[in-house]
Amino acid sequence: MIDKRVAMVLDRLRGFERPKLRLEQYETPGELVQALLSVAEAEVGLEGARVLDLGAGTGKIGIGAVLAGARRATLVDVDEEALEVARENAERAGVLDRVELVCCDVREFEGGEFDVTVMNPPFGVQRRGADRPFVRVGLEHSPVVVSLHRAGTEDFWRARARELGAECEVVGRARFPIPAMYKHHRSRVKHVEAVVLVFRRREG
Numbered sequence: 001m002i003d004k005r006v007a008m009v010l011d012r013l014r015g016f017e018r019p020k021l022r023l024e025q026y027e028t029p030g031e032l033v034q035a036l037l038s039v040a041e042a043e044v045g046l047e048g049a050r051v052l053d054l055g056a057g058t059g060k061i062g063i064g065a066v067l068a069g070a071r072r073a074t075l076v077d078v079d080e081e082a083l084e085v086a087r088e089n090a091e092r093a094g095v096l097d098r099v100e101l102v103c104c105d106v107r108e109f110e111g112g113e114f115d116v117t118v119m120n121p122p123f124g125v126q127r128r129g130a131d132r133p134f135v136r137v138g139l140e141h142s143p144v145v146v147s148l149h150r151a152g153t154e155d156f157w158r159a160r161a162r163e164l165g166a167e168c169e170v171v172g173r174a175r176f177p178i179p180a181m182y183k184h185h186r187s188r189v190k191h192v193e194a195v196v197l198v199f200r201r202r203e204g
């Protein structure tokens with residue numbers, strides 16, 4: 001289990017300046033990052049690990065991984081403004097030397113091999129299927145992917161995992177808070193039901 005102090009540090013970092021609806025820029029609360037990292041810890045062990053964070057946004061997951069003992073985290077996002085905040089957050093958290101920032105569309109990411117991908121990609125609400133390339137690219141670069149998705153997509157992901165030569169297990173559920181920072185949200189905080197999925201590449 002990852003220490004809750006990691007979550008507390010993350011909750012003090014900066015969020016999205018002007019969240020972009022098109023890119024589904026929602027902040028993951030520290031507690032949920034802590035839960036995702038705890039799954040990664042149980043799967044591969046984070047100490048000394050190389051971690052990939054796809055759709056990293058302001059960097060909470062990747063930075064949290066380094067705070068939890070990872071050797072290095074690579075943060076990939078298509079939005080330069082978000083990555084600028086991520087850079088500042090990494091500096092503030094004192095881990096900038098162990099964080100690499102890559103600005104590109106996830107589909108164009110070319111990196112090395114990682115021990116694990118931990119991510120909260122867009123849920124594909126604004127653009128259907130927006131989360132699909134994230135899982136594929138994650139599995140191309142690491143044997144294990146820990147990821148948050150919209151509840152109700154589990155069957156789709158189990159089938160998709162088989163096509164990708166992997167297995168998919170539902171390991172948790174969460175209510176993902178979406179603050180009313182977008183005009184179409186009427187209530188102050190809206191919740192989206194989410195599932196924590198683990199994808200494991202099948203050997204051979």
Ligand code: SAH
Pocket residue numbers: 023024025026027028054055056057058059060061076077078079082104105106107119120121122130
């Ligand atoms: N992982 C962050 C942000 C989640 S929001 C957190 O947990 O707080 C989803 C992120 O995916 C946004 O930062 C958005 O800019 C990014 N994104 C959306 N589509 C993308 C794409 N095609 N390639 C790379 N990043 C993308």
